[in-house]
Amino acid sequence: MKRKGRAWLLSLVLLASGFLIAYSYQQTKTGPEMVQLNDSQWKKEYYYQQQLLNMEERNKQLREELKQKRMDIQSHESNLATSEQTVSDLVTRKNRLQQLVGELPIEGQGVEIALSDSAYIPDQEQVNQYIVHESHIHAVINELLSSGAKAIAINGQRYFSDSYIACTGPVITLDGIQHPAPFVITAIGDQDVLYSSLGLTMGVVDRLKADNIEVSLSKEENILMDAKLSTEG
Template identity: 55%
Template sequence: MKSKQLIFAFVFLLLGFLLTFSYQHTKSTAEIVQVNDQEWERDYYYRKQLIDMEEKNKQLRDELNKIRQEVQETEQELANGAADLKDLVETKANLQKLTGELPIVGDGVAITLSDASYIPSEDHANQYIVHDRHIHKTVNELYSAGAKAIAINGQRIYRNSYISCVGPVVSVDGSVHPAPFVISAIGDQEILEVSLNLKNGVIDMLVQDNIEVTVEKETNIEMFAKDM
């Protein structure tokens, strides 16, 4: 009888131990699973944060590239605008040089018109001196040949300048100049010279009127701006 009681006691003791061990193991396993779930949630959170950050960086890079493109386009527009403005300024300056508002320097020719060195006693002296019509024809021919600026004895003239004879001298815009008359013209030297020497042209007409004419090429002819 006691032997059976001992056996039952041992069995119950063993069963209690197994139940206690099983409970502890189950509790531990549950804690491990719970910890693993927390780690997974934390890992998922960080991964999501990283994905969101990468997406935000991509958006920022796209915006930066767009801004850079806009800056480049703006810079190009400014450069084109500056080039256009420079061209306008140069054009304005060139026009001011042609109108006499600014001084001008350049190569060209110098035509000297002189009274005849010999006047026959039987002829009238008026037939052997330079008149305003001779100067007018010479100036008009030079302008037609593309002269940019013209001066008579150093006095710059303009499209509306007034040239007239006053006895043996010539008046240019009220200033009197005696012969010889040096007409300087800035422009293409070859074209100006060819134009003056055309057959039956200006020089031929001047020679027929007993005017002594010389034509020379000159460099760095300087003409001042008119007084405003």
């Protein structure tokens, strides 16, 4: 009786073991199919990820190129603006030089000093001691130039470094053009400096008055001087 029980138990164990072995074999057989499916999906996912990474890297490169292009454009614009400013500065400087040499009219603030012959001449034989001479004109011009005058005119005619002044009786000749008294000398520059320089104690104005010359001095807010007179034709 005991042997039959043991045989039955052994059969049951063998049956259960066989079932487990068969189930394990089936699982082992079907396992590779599941791994192959997952591997294919992983390959696809990996492929798409690589594509995405490549696109992101390309986008990064394009952003860097765009940034560099913008910097290049800004640099060109800056250089262009600098070039335009340089040209503008050169034109302004050229015009300024043309004004100073008399090729163009010039305008600005300054001073005006008028010299007249003495209204009272006690002795007609000494008349030359009571009229304006070229030395008086030169004294005024030299003082104006030393005080920084940018342009000078006598009775509206421009005076230049190569101009010549001659006294012919009661008239003054400037570069071949005669001017009668009174002689109005205008100068463009810092009006305060020019005015103060002329009006110094024992300065030009005082010396002119000591030579019996009638003098008037004033500041002018706007003085216009024409261009140099042409000697051609």
